[in-house]
Amino acid sequence: MLNLKKTALTGILTLAFSVPAPLLQAQSLTDGDTANIMALKKTALQSNLAYEIDESLTTEVGPRLVGTPGDAQGITWAVAKMKQLGFDKVWTEEVQHVTWTRGVAEARIIAPYPQKMVAIALGGSTGTPEDGLKAEVVEFKDFAALEAAPEGSLEGKIAYVSFRMERKINGAGYGPAVKARGAGPSMAASKGAVAYVMRSVGTDNNRLGHTGGTNYKDGITRIPAAALSNPDADLLSRTISRGKPVEIFLKLTAERKDDVPVITANVIGEITGSEKPEEIVVMAAHLDSWDVGTGAVDDGIGVSVTLAAAHHIANLPERPKRTIRVILFAAEEVGLVGVKHYMKDHENEIAQHVIGAEWDFGVGLIYEMVPGVGPAALNHIRELAHLLAPLGVSLSPKNDAKGQSDLSLLGKAGMPAVNFSPDGMKYFDYHHTDNDTLDKVDPEALKQNTAVFTIFSYFAAQSGIDFRK
Structure with a gap:
């Protein structure tokens, strides 16, 4: 987890509380609305609610791979938590996917220098033969090199891509x-x-492998697929560099059954609008996780921030004008399955989704907002940016956001969006590993994250702006 310097965080919080209200007033808001935003900000920055929600999810439920008992428990937990937090409406919408079990993974170098390696099956991978398989390995520096390999050149061999991801604050190395x-x-x-x-x-x-979904093309044989830990990838590359043929052993007991459906669900909660309940402001995250770690970061942070933000708004004396809808999507990790079902279930309502934001990346302070709105709405986005600036959030010069992860499908379908950019320098240290646990979540950063999402959703719901124009 990003270790925040106390002095920096203290400065942000002091500035957030001390900026005079008149300087923060947006033209789209009344004085009363601006006062509500100041009160919401103060509440979010002082509340431990988001961290408590993540603690509850990861302790009482844990990992939530689609089709597992944890997945079902997560849905039950989310429904109960939304009701407890004061949502006006809470419901689930069924989502169907295929059956996949991870099993165990075993990998080692057999020759010329026998060595154990740590590996993990990629999500959706098929298994090896029961006794595993042995074959010579061929290294490729990146996917493009593999793509350029001659047809038939890997007959009977194991392909190995050794490309190393770069660390970037915005996750651009991914x-x-x-x-x-x-x-x-x-x-x-x-x-x-x-x-x-x-x-x-x-x-x-x-020495931990990072899992994550893979996609098999129709008409091509499905072969076992695994990821090596970074230290073991280094080891394998060094061994290959000696110039001798390298043989490895791989055994995966993963099992995929495309003809055996599993049922999961999107969990949806609303704070009903007081004047225009049919117009929807969306906050989103995904409820599922991989079966390694406890899903505290991916996407327990998103679940916690969105639920806490909605709760703070629900505690106001009056509801905002528009409806705020929190969507906890199912089956994101295995291919955005939950949002694809949502698009079908709500295909006639997309025009009523006025704007949305999702959290599915980062473990630190939000430092930038990237809008994706109509040209006229940009002036209003600047007003929102003025409200967020005391929290250390700058406005990107770009205007091309489509929404993160699940919401990208709604963005492509025409829903305006904003993408909030948190510090992601260490996010991919934990992503899809056994290290995705609650100790990686910074409670103080979570307060700022929640304040940003609270202000955004209240502003969008109360201001009445047409973000499409």
């Missing part, structure tokens, strides 16, 4: 690295490979 996870197994199989291994998509040096 995109270049994750392609090898999603498309790598099918690409390797198309060249004749019998299995696929890759360096974990992560920035840590722990």
Whole structure:
């Protein structure tokens, strides 16, 4: 977790409380609205609620892989928590996915220098034969090199992509690295490979593998796929660099059953608008997690921030004009499955989704807001940015946000969005690993995160701005 310097955080909190209200007033808001925002900010910055929610989720439920008992328990927990926190309406919407179990993973170098390696199956991977498999390994520096390999050149071999992810505050290193996870197994199989291994998509040096979903192409043999810990990827690359043939052993007991459906659910709660209840401001996160760690960061932080923000607004004497809807999506980790169901269930209501924001990245303070609104609405976004500036949040010069993760589908369908950028320097140290646990969550950063989401959602719900224009 990002260790925040007390002096820096104290400065942010002092500035947040001390800026005179007249300087923060937005033209779209009344004096009373601005006073509410100041009160909400103070409450969020002083409240431990978001951390308490994450603690509850990770202690009482834990990991929430689709189709597991934890997934079902998470849904029950979320419904009860929303009701406890004062949501006016709470309901679930069924989501269907396929059955997949992780099993165990075993990997080692057999020759020329026998060594144990730590590996983890990629989400959705098939298993190896019962006794595992042995084959020579061929290294590729990145996905493009694998893609360029001649047809048939990997016949009977194991493909290995050794590309290392770069650490970036905004997570920009993820995109270049994750392609090898999603498309790598099918690409390797198309060249004749019998299995696929890759360096974990992560920035840590722990001897832990990073899981994450993979996608098999139709018409191509599905081969076993695993990620090596960063230290073991280094080890394998060093061994290959000696110039001798390298043989590895891989055993995965993962099992995939596309013909056996599992049922999960999106969990939705609303703070009903007082004047325009049909107009919806969305805050979102995903409720599911991988089966490693406890999902405290990915996406326990998002669950906690959105629930706490809605609760603070629900405690105001009057509801905002528009409805605030918190959506905890199911099955995000396995391919945005929950939001795809949501799009079908609400296809005639997308025009009523006036704006949305999702949390699904980062472990530190939010430092920037990226809008994705109509040109006329940009002036109002600047008003919102003025309210957020005392919290250390700057306004990006870009105006191309579509929403993070799940909400990106709604953004592409026309819903305006804002993306909040938190410090993600250490996020991919924990992402999709056994290290995704509550101790990585910074309670003080969580207060600022919650204050930002609270101000955003109240501003959007109360101001009546048409963010599409």
